[in-house]
Amino acid sequence: MDIREIQSLIKFVAKSGASEVKLEMEDIKITIKTGSSVPEATIYQTAPMATAPQVVTQAPVAQPSIAPATPAAETPASDDSKYVTIKSPIIGTFYRKASPDKPAFVEVGTDVKAGQTVCIIEAMKLFNEIESEVSGKIVKVLVDDSSPVEFDQPLFLVDPS
Structure with a gap:
């Protein structure tokens, strides 16, 4: 190394x-x-x-100051409560596509089935396919492509109905 x-x-x-x-x-x-x-x-x-x-x-690397994330207080909490959240099972880098020239695994409005791959998270040069735990329709993508994600961070909102 x-x-x-x-x-x-x-x-x-x-x-x-x-x-x-x-x-x-x-x-x-x-x-x-x-x-x-x-x-x-x-x-x-x-x-x-x-x-x-x-x-x-x-030598210590100066970390850029990050503004605290403001929760979506403008939208009523009841709207998001009917959705199921797909969360990151690991720390790594979030990718919506298998490679830059391939289409995204899912988009907003895509119907997904339980077990279907919705994204990839790279951790220590290993690419881990993240699968949906539920069947439904993708309502929102919560993370930008190529962004770092933490353990248990919400990635997608799925409408199971």
Whole structure:
């Protein structure tokens, strides 16, 4: 893992809103903690037995200030209560298409069946197909394409009727 990959991982974690991420591979351990507003990363890399382990500390990356999300208070809560929410089962990057030249899995107004793929979430270079838990019609797409998503973040609203 080179420094560019580590820096992009730090930026991804900062954008995702996760408070702590630990990554352990054969010869490297990375812990990224985001506290107040500045993420920090500590990287431990094991070297050959003849030398002592190296400790590399990444300089903190300034996290852009994010305005607090305002809930949709303008619309009555009863409108959304009849819809079923499809949520993200993992942290990663949300994609509506399998590739840039393919059509989106679903659009607003698309009828979906339980088990049908509605999007892909990339996590650590693995592309995970996210399936609908219910049958119904897609009413709203709640996340922009290529955006980071958190665990349990709402992705779609589905009208099951």
